Amino acid sequence: EAGVAQSPRYKIIEKRQSVAFWCNPISGHATLYWYQQILGQGPKLLIQFQNNGVVDDSQLPKDRFSAERLKGVDSTLKIQPAKLEDSAVYLCASSLSGISRVYEQYFGPGTRLTVT
């Protein structure tokens, strides 16, 4: 079974530029998550989708970050304009979704963003 795919793996941009990340979840996983992991810290959830609807985006800096999952499969995360503090690894994860239980999340390899 194929895992979570992400691209690109690395990206270097200058501040105030824009950047986009792509994620393809595990087939059949209705729930998709984007996390930000700053060096030396644990991942922090940015946004969570259930199919193509947003479940939680409370920690997404909406003035510069946006995300979409139009057909309930692939997702893109965009930053515009980027700031130095956005330098981090952006992780995509997916999971099954149920009414009565919590499923483990499976993570992609991440995109390492450096903002100069």
Added chain:
Amino acid sequence: AQKVTQAQTEISVVEKEDVTLDCVYETRDTTYYLFWYKQPPSGELVFLIRRNSFDEQNEISGRYSWNFQKSTSSFNFTITASQVVDSAVYFCALSESILTGGGNKLTFGTGTQLKVEL
């Protein structure tokens, strides 16, 4: 608000030693889930275990074992006879009740860097 504390920033051991990684959590929910993930140098988080709050039985999987104690709000992870390939950052995470609309929200600790040397 939920919180996960991994007080050990870095642990170094010699191969074949046993090592325990500590995890302490805070939550107001009576129903919650605890997880451990491994993050090797390649960067991808690898799922190791999920445990719900109603199951306090310890679990063993090969050289890995987990000790869940609700009384002390701890979910510790022990690697027996450590190997160089165990070198990684290990994260403990907490998920409270299922969100309206499905899925769950993980709160991660800051991780413990484990270095296993020959």
